[in-house]
Amino acid sequence: MYSDPYRLSNELIFNAVSMASNQTSVPLDIAESGNCSLNAYWTGTSPVGSLVILGSNGDSVGKLPASNDPSWATVSTTAISGNSGSVVVNLAGNNRPSYYYIMFQYTSSSGTGSLTARFAEKKD
Secondary structure, X not given: OOOOXXXXXXXXXXXXXXXXXXXXXXXXXXXXXXXXXXXXXXXXXXXXXXXXXXXEOOOOOOOXXXXXXXXXXXXXXXXXXXXXXXXXXXXXXXOOOOOOEEEEEEEEXXXXXXXXXXXXXXXX
8 A cells, every 4th residue: 555654634525526516615724735626527417506615713711613604715716617527636745734624515606517626735
């Protein structure tokens, strides 16, 4: 089995979820992360929507905020369309993310399909 001493995680965020409705992941703690990215891929019948990445520094006492906490702010938005496709969104580049927590959403506009997404994080 391959072992990468720099890899912290490779989390399945969305597992073939419906693109006909909005989807929200559980919040993740990335305080110890160096570099991280999201890889999403989909198939379907003309699904159209947005993949939204949200960041937060925590609730009023610095703990992992609930998904409906007002501290969540949009980090990036990626348009998704077409019968199939994929995207990788690099969230930190050569620097650590400047926020402690991350969450992902898919916002559906039209069409149907199946969306799978993985979040990877590595140490510096």
